[in-house]
Amino acid sequence: MIDFSIPEEQKLLLENLRRFIETELAPHEAEVEEKQFVRPELAAELRAKAKALGFFAMYMPEDCGGGGVGAIDMCLCEEQFGWTKDALVRRTFGSIPFALQNCVGEQRDKYLFPAVRGDINIAFAMTEPNAGSDAAGIRTHAKRDGSDFIINGSKHFISDADVADGFIVTAVTDPAKGKRGISTFLIDRGTPGFTVGRTQYMMGLRGTNNCELIFENVRLPASQMLGQEGEGLFQALSIINLVRLGLVGGRAVGMASKLMKMSIDYANERRQFGKSIGEFQMVQAMLADMATEIFAARMMVLNTAWEIDQGRDPREKVSMVKYFASEMLGHVADKAVQIFGGMGYCKELPLEQYYRDARVYRIFDGASEVHRAVVARSLLKSGTHPL
Ligand SMILES: Cc1cc2nc3c(=O)[nH]c(=O)nc-3n(C[C@H](O)[C@H](O)[C@H](O)COP(=O)(O)OP(=O)(O)OC[C@H]3O[C@@H](n4cnc5c(N)ncnc54)[C@H](O)[C@@H]3O)c2cc1C
Missing domain, CATH: 1.20.140.10 (Butyryl-CoA Dehydrogenase, subunit A, domain 3)
Known part of the structure; x- marks a missing residue:
């Protein structure tokens, strides 16, 4: 027999989530639509409330402080999130790139745990003006220089770039290897040579802002590589x-x-x-x-x-x-x-x-x-x- 029922425990979680969205988020939807951003003080207030109820970072694994919910629960929560604005969901419940789970050693203390605690925001940057659907066609490149990498190139349409403290960025480390020559780097806002460029206003999803990123001779130590070289894609x-x-x-x-x-x-x-x-x-x-x-x-x-x-x-x-x-x-x-x-x-x-x-x-x-x-x-x- 196939049982399609949702267990009571999950039902309760979803009802609480629904109530939270109705009472705490819905009153701010019109303001976010009009202003096209979530005020930082409002974001902090909503995030604190969500954390108190265990609603923050629900999709991240338990061993890094997240809720550790499975795929079904995640989809059921997302159904509830569909009742409010994307920007409010991101700022309240967290928008933590899954790729952060690849952090090792000190990267976990610097990026993974603070992101899961809601202390920092991280954006995921893959798309470029000349490489969208064709993610392997990126031109941003990272050239080895001793034990460092020098990054040059640009990204666009990057969600949350306006509020992000750090960025997960794909770059070509070995052009000869094609798809296997792309690696991923963790880059802090404020790193010399790295600029968050213009905001690219969209037709909808107002409040979730998308920006360009520009890299001009950005020097990074090899310790900023996320995962193994060539595994980025x-x-x-x-x-x-x-x-x-x-x-x-x-x-x-x-x-x-x-x-x-x-x-x-x-x-x-x-x-x-x-x-x-x-x-x-x-x-x-x-x-x-x-x-x-x-x-x-x-x-x-x-x-x-x-x-x-x-x-x-x-x-x-x-x-x-x-x-x-x-x-x-x-x-x-x-x-x-x-x-x-x-x-x-x-x-x-x-x-x-x-x-x-x-x-x-x-x-x-x-x-x-x-x-x-x-x-x-x-x-x-x-x-x-x-x-
Ligand atoms: C609101 C928004 C938020 C985004 N957030 C992020 C983000 O946070 N990080 C990030 O890295 N990127 C982000 N993106 C980029 C997004 O993933 C790309 O826009 C998407 O992958 C499509 O790429 P493109 O826009 O370059 O379109 P293109 O790849 O240029 O496609 C144009 C058209 O050609 C078609 N096409 C392309 N290739 C093929 C094919 N092989 N077969 C048939 N048809 C094809 C497409 O279906 C489309 O209709 C965001 C985009 C938007 C609009």
């Missing part, structure tokens, strides 16, 4: 499953669920032609389509999370989930705006904001086309499909 790919599944798939399900709830309420309340608009079959069809797609995406997310919790590496399924859940969110957001009519398009309600926020899910962490290509390549190579 593989490190990034080894942890990206969880990001794509939870932070994109689970979050998309949560965001879509919020839109679904708002649409149901509006369809029941809004009256035209003497009836609630929910009585019109064409509105009903939109609601039914939304609910069906959300259900499908949720099952895909949780099934794939279960596989990860079993110690498997379901990367084709993760690609299917990333692709399907982000496209689902786009369809749901579009229908929600339609159900709200002119009010859906009007800035007096947050529907237009959610519609803008939804758009990027099909682009970052591997665009839909790239994930479809991954799935298709796997099907053709294996001659079968994963169940």
